[in-house]
Amino acid sequence: MVLGSGDGWWPDAIDPGARGIDQFLAYPEHLGRGLGNAMISAFVKDLFLEPSVTEVQADPSPNNERAIRSHLRAGFQRQGAIDTPDGPAVLMIRRRLLEGQTSQSG
Secondary structure (H helix, E strand, O other): OOOOOOOOOOOOOOOOOEEEOOOOOOOHHHOOOOHHHHHHHHHHHHHOOOOOOOEEEEOOOOOOHHHHHHHHHOOOEEEEEEEEOOEEEEEEEEEOOOOOOOOOOO
């Protein structure tokens, strides 16, 4: 849950339905095989099974282009640069599609 996570994380959050994710692949030989995209997509799909979840956000490092690309392929949209307790990050959000919507912008 994003709202009320404390310790300097998401102090401006107001949406009780927002969830945050964080993940990593542990072995270099697993990189470049589409595992990040598959993992993120499956995790988000599972989160959206709960009707109260409105959006999922992630905050990869701006230096981690692989993670940023994986989130984009999984339907996240880049929101911009942010500062987190762990340092600079790129805020990325995937919103629940409403009935009849075919993309987050429409």
